[in-house]
Amino acid sequence: MAVRTVRIAMNGVTGRMGHRQHLVRSILAIREQGGLDLGDGSTLWPEPVLVGRRAAALRALAEEHGLDPDHTSTDLDAVLADDSIEIYFDAQVTSARVPALKRAIAAGKHVYTEKPTAPSLDEARELARLAGAAGIKHGVVQDKLFLPGLRKLARLVEGGFFGRILSVRGEFGYWVFEGDQQPAQRPSWNYRAEDGGGIILDMFPHWEYVLHELFGRVRSVQALTATHVPQRWDERGEPYPATADDAAYGIFELDGGVVAQINSSWTVRVHRDELVEFQVDGTEGSAVAGLRGCRVQHRAVTPKPVWNPDLPVTHAFRDDWQEVPDNEEFDNGFKAQWELFLRHVYLDTPYAWDLLAGARGVQLAELGLRSTAEGRRIEVPELSL
Known part of the structure; x- marks a missing residue:
């Protein structure tokens, strides 16, 4: 079997997501399985080139994972000028993403990027237009579509389990710790609006593609944001004012009249089975899906509760739900999407999650912020270049 090496510039891999999910659990995992079988008699072997601002950290990361320390660089322009590098990947902070992606597109590289693709819709659309004009392949990470729980939920939607979906x-x-008594689990820039932080810009792009792909296009948004914790402590232990929203409460109207309500918060203590859960109610059945699990209750076996606050509740409502079986082996979602993008680049297979799809997520975040600023419901126009 012929082996083709593809060199990928990976920018931002010293960060949490870039390192753990994209480098280790995606690119290195593909190498550990012997490369990516393209199904045409050839295997694709990814060769990462680590890019960032700190040379010592990049070399240490390369040595930790058995990569060539010389395949690291703090000079993005030099990396992009290297004709042997075919793909540029970006997992930097949001505020640094647009100029780097523009340079990669101008250099003729295929681009794959984390989201949000840009701090504003105008910039996100410009990236999509530039990529289209350059004739390159481009993709945006939309990882939650590949979670086992949401894959099971999609299976139920496609099979007509819900009947008419209502909500x-x-x-x-x-709870993200403030950083004074215990170190915070997220970097401090997440809580500074001037650095591209804020939960609505971070999470509404996720909710856009989840809602769009599973239930229908978002037609309107009404949101309320809050900065519940006004002061936090950074990585050096220094206090700083939190200028970005740390909670967002959104109501979305979808095609077909489906109503979605999603609460996003870094200031909530978990009292549910998983860190994210979606409940879908339909005329014929309901489901609750998390990262991995999914439970269902069909109309025919739905109990008939009667409201009576004078008596203690003795019915175990959770016991009435049935677990949806895996029925297949689920790979890491980030790795699964990387493989689809690589096949798109080298086999020209269809790929829907491009920079325009990423711009839709930025659009929803921008309109969500406008909604909370103006205190009203905002229509979401269909997006085009």
């Missing part, structure tokens, strides 16, 4: 309720979040 979607989502709860996402956990």
Whole structure:
């Protein structure tokens, strides 16, 4: 079998997501399985080139994972000028993403990027237009579509389990420590609006593609954001004012009249089975899906509760739900999407999650922020270049 090496510039891999999910659990995992079988008699072997701002950290990361320390660089322009590098991947902070992606597109590289693709819709659409004009392949990480729980939920939707879908309720979040008594689990820039932080810009792009792909296009948004914790402590232990929203409460109207309500918060303590859960209610059945699990209740076996606050509740409502079986082996979602993108680049297979899809997520975040600023419901126009 012929082996083709593809060199991928990976920018931002010293960060949490870039390192753990994209480098280790995606690219290195593909190498550990012997490369990516393209199904045409050839195997694709990814060769990462680590890019960032700190040379010592990049070399240490390369050595940790058995990569060539010389395949690291702090000079993005030099990396993009290298004709042997075919793909540029970006997992930097949001505020640094647009100029780097523009340079990669101008250099003729295929681009794959984390989201949000840009701090504003105008910039996100410009990236999509530039990529289209350059004739390159481009993709945006939309990882939650590949979670086992949401894959099972999609299976139920496609099979008509719900009948007519009425509503979607989502709860996402956990308590992110302020950084004084215990170190915070997220970097401090997440809580500074001037650095591209804020939960609505971080999470509404996720909710856009989840709702769009599973239930229908988002037609309107009404949101309320809050900065519940106004002061936090950074990585050096220094206090700083939190200028970005740390909670967002959104109502979305979808095609077909489906109503979605999703709460996103870094200031909530978890009292649910998983850090994110979606409940879908339909005329024929309901489901609750998380990261991995999914439970269902069909109309025919739905109990008939009677409201009576004078008596203690003795019915175990959770016991009435049935677990949806896996029925297949689920790979890591980030790795699964990487493989689809690589096949798209080298086999020209269809790929829907491009920079325009990423721009839809930025659009929803921008309109969500406008909704909370103006205190009203905002229509979401269909997006085009």
